Amino acid sequence: MNEMLRQYYLTQLGVTRWLPQGGIDDQSALAASLSDVSCAPVAPVQDRTTDSDVDAAWETLREQVQICTRCPLNQSRTQAVFGVGNRQASLMIVGEAPGYHEDRQGEPFVGRAGQLLTAMLASIGLSRERVFIANVLKCRPPNNRDPQAAEVAECKSYLNRQIELVQPRLLLAVGRFAAHCLLDSTQALSRLRNQTHHYGERQTPLIVSYHPAYLLRNPKDKGKAYQDLRQVTQLLRQSENQSG
Numbered sequence: 001m002n003e004m005l006r007q008y009y010l011t012q013l014g015v016t017r018w019l020p021q022g023g024i025d026d027q028s029a030l031a032a033s034l035s036d037v038s039c040a041p042v043a044p045v046q047d048r049t050t051d052s053d054v055d056a057a058w059e060t061l062r063e064q065v066q067i068c069t070r071c072p073l074n075q076s077r078t079q080a081v082f083g084v085g086n087r088q089a090s091l092m093i094v095g096e097a098p099g100y101h102e103d104r105q106g107e108p109f110v111g112r113a114g115q116l117l118t119a120m121l122a123s124i125g126l127s128r129e130r131v132f133i134a135n136v137l138k139c140r141p142p143n144n145r146d147p148q149a150a151e152v153a154e155c156k157s158y159l160n161r162q163i164e165l166v167q168p169r170l171l172l173a174v175g176r177f178a179a180h181c182l183l184d185s186t187q188a189l190s191r192l193r194n195q196t197h198h199y200g201e202r203q204t205p206l207i208v209s210y211h212p213a214y215l216l217r218n219p220k221d222k223g224k225a226y227q228d229l230r231q232v233t234q235l236l237r238q239s240e241n242q243s244g
């Protein structure tokens with residue numbers, strides 16, 4: 001990605017430079033920090049090869065989700081929103097649940113929050129097509145209410161299976177619900193950020209950040225989200241280097 005395009009995406013996000021590691025809590029500190037931090041281009045992340053057996057497993061899982069009636073959300077959905085992206089992606093992004101637009105279009109992270117997520121990915125040299133994106137819940141809660149524990153309990157196995165099939169090098173949980181679901185935690189999002197967690201038997205590294213919908217309501221936290229994205233980039237590079 002050329003520098004002009006990168007700057008365009010950063011401007012869309014209200015951020016003009018990468019943030020240094022270590023935490024920035026107020027806007028004056030943020031402004032001071034931006035002046036001496038370069039916006040180095042991010043090298044593309046290499047993805048892994050495919051497997052026909054895995055492809056068949058994907059189709060089975062997709063069919064199960066499309067006809068699922070495990071929880072009452074099946075009665076109010078337009079359609080189940082399975083997930084989208086590269087099934088061999090290095091980075092898998094997990095959100096909360098479909099909203100109005102996602103329910104109508106059958107794809108996660110569309111609408112304004114989706115546009116912001118796309119811009120965030122573009123700013124670190126990734127496209128939506130190169131990552132895999134899924135939600136904890138595959139069906140929209142009415143009026144976009146919070147997911148209920150029973151719904152998460154019924155649906156979580158689908159997400160677990162998706163992660164098992166993708167085998168990402170890194171998981172990015174955006175928002176409190178995704179973080180709580182993947183980490184089996186009830187801690188505040190602010191306490192879960194700024195550290196590398198690990199998920200499942202494979203101990204896949206996991207980073208927690210803000211949900212794009214939250215960032216639209218609270219643009220002052222976009223700078224912190226960029227700290228998280230920088231951490232994502234570093235961990236992906238480390239993983240590539242370790243695997244040769």
Ligand code: SF4
Nearest residue numbers: 068071074138139155
């Ligand atoms: S939210 Fe999940 S468990 Fe509930 S009906 Fe949809 S796919 Fe099934």
